[in-house]
Amino acid sequence: MENKLPKVLIIDDDKFLLNMYSIKFSKNGFEVNSASSGEEALGKIKEGYAPDIVLLDIVMPGMDGFEILDNLKKNNLVPNAMIIMLTNQGQLADIEKAKSFGINGYIIKATTIPSEVVEEVERIYNLQKKTEVKQ
Numbered sequence: 001m002e003n004k005l006p007k008v009l010i011i012d013d014d015k016f017l018l019n020m021y022s023i024k025f026s027k028n029g030f031e032v033n034s035a036s037s038g039e040e041a042l043g044k045i046k047e048g049y050a051p052d053i054v055l056l057d058i059v060m061p062g063m064d065g066f067e068i069l070d071n072l073k074k075n076n077l078v079p080n081a082m083i084i085m086l087t088n089q090g091q092l093a094d095i096e097k098a099k100s101f102g103i104n105g106y107i108i109k110a111t112t113i114p115s116e117v118v119e120e121v122e123r124i125y126n127l128q129k130k131t132e133v134k135q
């Protein structure tokens, strides 16, 4: 059986967090790519980078997470990726808005330590994989 590392694209304007999560996911068996803006992320995707998982911040200068989400979904840019919000926006309105785009998960950074973020992403990813096998 082919055993490829899951490819995760982390989008966050906070360089410290971006670096920290990149290291954490790399150490846990993911192939990591990162972008500090929506423009950079969409550029990578349009050049052919196809992540299995997109971790998406909401509050960012330039395009915010919702605009990126809208762009990804409307143009079907990552049809095979699961999209998980990784944000400090914990308001129900933000969660509902993100869910309306058809996301796969929502993690609040402030209340989730990095190792738990990795565990939650793995849980969502494995759940989805199982579902795909069943279908």
Ligand SMILES: [Mg+2]
Pocket (backbone or CB within 6 Å): 012, 013, 014, 057, 058, 059, 060
């Ligand atoms: Mg941010």
